Amino acid sequence: MKWIKESAFLVLAAAASATALAGHHEKGEGVMLAAQPGQMMIVYHWPCADAKLGLSLLKDMIAYERDASPYPYAAAPAIHADGAIVSVDVHPSAESMEKANAWQAEDVEWQAQLAKMAAACGSVDDLTAHVLTMQ
Secondary structure (H helix, E strand, O other), rough: OHHHHHHHHHHHHHHHHHHHHHHOOOOOOOOOOOOOOOOEEEEEEEEOOOOOOOOHHHHHHHHHHHHHHOOOEEEEEEEEEOOOOOEEEOOOOOOHHHHHHHHHOOHHHHHHHHHHHHHOOHHHHEEEEEEEEEO
């Protein structure tokens, strides 16, 4: 009987340890906030004639930005329910966002990548942006 109790205790202890190591007991477990208060979030929406190619080019652009921009920010590609390509960008502040936008306007490679996206998606005039100040 002692052996059964010890075995049961070991199984329970192992299960409890596995649960604790997995972190499921920690408060706040779940999806992180999209952005923190004071950060700027921009949602770009571009109806794209060739969404598959447009998304691929967007991913290339985001990778380039990550490595080349002197003003770090996060960007994530997506496909909207209407089939448009989307980028969700998060900047640490309004000032940082303005500096990143100025860098994009002056960066020859970034502008070349935007031109490739325009060739795949259509007019840049169809690109919309919604700027949000996170609270």
